Amino acid sequence: MIVSIFLRHFKIYKGINYLPISEGVGFSSIIGENGCGKSSILEALDFCFNKKGATDWPINNEAKSDGISGDNFPFIVPVFLIHKDKLRKENKQDLEQFNKAKLLSDFLWKSTFKGRGDFDKHRDELLINYDSEEYLLLFVGKKYNDPGIYFGSFHNQLTFINDKPNKIYEDSELQKYFKGFYEYINSHYSYIYIPVETDVQTYTKLETQDMQKLMDKNIQKEIENAITLKTVNQINKQLGKFVKEIEEVLEIYHYKGSHKDNLTMPDLVSKIIEAYFSIKILNKKVENSKSIPVSELSSGEKRKALIDVAYSFLIKNNDRESNIILAIDEPEASLHISNCYEQFDKLLKISKDNHQILVSTHWYGFLPIITNGSATTITKNNKNEITSTFLNLYNYRENILHSRKLHKGPLPIDYNIKSYNDLVQSIIISIMQEKPYYWIVCEGQSEKIYFDYFFEKEIKEKNLSILPVGGFKEVKKIYSYLTTPIKDPDYKINGKVFCLIDTDKERIEVSEYTKDKNLLFERLVLRKEQSILVDVNNTLMNPPTEIEDCLDPIIFYQTLQELNENYPEIRDLFLKKNLEVDEKYSANFFDLTTKEKDILKKFFDDKEGFNKILFAKKYVELAKKPFLNERSNLEWIEEIKKKLYK
Template sequence: MRISKIRIKNFRGYKGASEVEIGNLTTIVGKNDIGKSSVLEALDIFFNKKNAIVKIDKDDVNKDCLSEGDLITEIAVIFDELPASIVIDSSNETSLENEFLLNSEERLEIIKRYNNGGSEKVYIKANHPSNTNCNDLLLRTQKQLQTMIGESDIECENRTVNATMRNAIWEHYSESLELAEIEIDVTKGDTKSIYEKLEGYLPLYTLFQSDRKNSDGDSEVQDPLNKAVDQILADEEIQRSLERVAENVERKLKEVADLTVDKLSEMNPEVAESLNPIIPPSGSLKWKDVFKKVSISGDEDIPINKRGSGVKRLILLNFFRAEAERRQNDKSIPSIVYAIEEPETSQHTFHQKILIRALLALSQADNTQVLLTTHSPIIVKELNFENLRLIVFEDGGKVVKSVESGQLPYPSLNEVNFSAFNEITEEYHNELYGYIESEGHFDSFRTGRQTMEYIRERRNGTTVSEQKILTEYVRHQIHHPENTRNSRFTELHLESSIRTMRSYIENEM
């Protein structure tokens, strides 16, 4: 099962419903405090509930909605690549399609709503029968389904399997199902147990936050293996083995204690009778202390917490990946979503390239998705347009847009920043100029445009007056700041030149 889309409403900075298309690797970009982390944390709340890193509370309600009396936060996730069969009644197989649990796009859409940051109510939006004779079959008990089949004389091959009975009833009314997209409340009646089983098919969602501690005092960074010891010792088979060890030790200790008391009684029976050897139960033994010296060290036995911040974070990130994979395997969950905030944090540019390439490769693995947020142009340069989502503030609310190849035919953070924030930079001007020139279009671009005088300095110290279009004028000044014989271009000149080149690329190239 794979996330194909998420929708957030009345959550922090998101007032109206904002949708985000999700692929195998999706990277969210935008200004600081625009709501990138909120998307990842909303998913953490959706999937991990009470175990989420950040718990939902009343402060997560959008302030504008709050002032209007709207306290309902909505987080919805739409899934595709659905399992061919599922088990939601006992051990009997059925399918989401047969149970009419898919929306009009034939996807599974689960909606969670929270009243004033409180507990969740869960709904499945589905193209479901609305005929009153068969619109609530998922709420019906086995006995009620048997009664319906008997009273309407419906042919059914097996009256002990709920899924078979529901299918028979729906087939009986197949000419008048009156399908309509509705929200099915799966927190009441028998649908609650059905949804609990359906949850087992959802992906495992794991979040690695950008502000996750990586100081010397952080136990995970200080030694990831210390956390691993806790998890290993919690294993039932390991616990049974340790209990056997403890029982053997207890037996041996009792033999020694009994023998000691016997020998003491030969010398002083009165003192011996007052002694009662106490051996702590095996369950109270602190096995973790036995392994407290476990560690991962590098060259010359330098511990992790003494390495540079970038190395510490890189190790912690991969410990996070290993731990997520272990949890996935332990719980037999078929798919996994890695959500990582700002993977570039504390990383050298070379490491950033290696890291994003590794995450791209990871996203190509079966049943694996990767969600990122980033401010790094190096990471963006390694991606395709299809991997990018841009959050902007538009028409009074936040909108998440796909990034398309409108001008430059490759991902460019300069272009993203210009489109989103009207950010005017010399770097973007150089990028556009270089692209037009490299494609052999500059003579065509120059033709017919108004020129202005530019005083060029020769190497011998003399000067020459030349006529340059605005784009050339700006370009020469960017590359020859030592030439002060011309009036410096203004911010308006720079913006005008950028917009002219963008228009030319879009319409003429």
């Protein structure tokens, strides 16, 4: 995937700019005020992937005034992080390019040249999580008005291309060495760019290049397979016979092609596209079996349709020849704020399905809910100088605090406040709709995995959204923000928000808590062998309870059995244990000592939360199997459903 980009003299970016985009995860956002250069990054990548021969780059005006001849030329250099097994090497030609990729990567991972601090810092952060022996770090760029490959600041430093490391090589030597390399790397990707002004009706025509990338189908090949070369020959034969009959009547006249006499396969393909596909436009199904052309939808609905189409194709088709990089300017543009969360949630799901998502946005409501993604903040001062800050959103709140320390003062935008304001505003408006949304705000990603399964019907049919926010303190913060507007009599609230946390050893006091039918805040606690829900300020705190304590015992045990090969401490724990088959919940299914319970707790409380997520996915996978599915209903889940929809 793309992890960063070097830009020089492209649109607002004067001089050499290094912009980090990702730390190797699928969702990357670029945020900032209007005119700061967010969309320019996505557009620059479009020139690299889809407009390789273009000579009409939007060059920075100041750079034009200064002159862009000689060494002062614009360039675009994306930086890729690619697992070595993802590059083709089946034939001789691909293997040669792969070996060049390895040499280039080794050089870039180990380079120590001065003056590239931003790149070095980002590279060192990548090295924390990615083994340089397994992952390739590659520059594959373009210089303005030049057909060759370009490596940015490293262009004249790639000494490995010849057997004389101290020899200064000519550019022609480098271009010869890397001939075909640019095309080789880029052929592994399909870059789809959706600008904010995209016309949805034109974009969604089946014959367009971007739609064919989404479908992972080549319309021309599909048509060729349908009509076959035999059909073309038969048409030519019959038509030729017909023309000859006409010419016999004309005697001294005959028909002759201006440059050819017969139809070719491309001729037929182009006419079929024109006659069959070009007349078909995307329609949205509505009630009573009717439909509406997308051109007649509102601006917000059109924007939503673009994401819906991309989502449908990318989620349902994982067997692709190339990796998709989907870049979207302002997915929230023209959308009612109640739909922003759903729009970003779909993009997040796409990014978790082995595709890369790049968005530029003004809506910060997604920041607190991202568990695997990044944000690059772009700011511009009154001298048009660009600066960027990179945030890994996995530890969003910690990174916000760290960024404050680095800046030794307030950030240009208080992302923490704005992100929560945007998110809460979206929630409030969504529960005020005539067909309202319902929300479960929970602590983490593992809870969401369980709830996506337990509440599958409600999610599909009753506008339920599951929102993990990263810990009980964040659930409390969301609740606090929601309290005032939901209890305001001027707001007509039709939906509900159910905030749910575990029961920890330390008691939590929520001072602003009061009972409200539209805003609930409760804890899950195991009491007298029953999993029950209590008000967040209830004094009942014993025993400490997590969601893993309140699952079906048989499915819980089967999940441990599936995982124990890789976790000997868990396997040994249950080798000699009797199962308490009459118990209703997982916490009491085994007769564990205090020490043994601590071993199990340590497994679930690993630092990164990996085991919780791994376990949750396996639990849900097993729960869906026919012989276990009938056990998957839990009383406390049914109680939440009643409280949400009564």
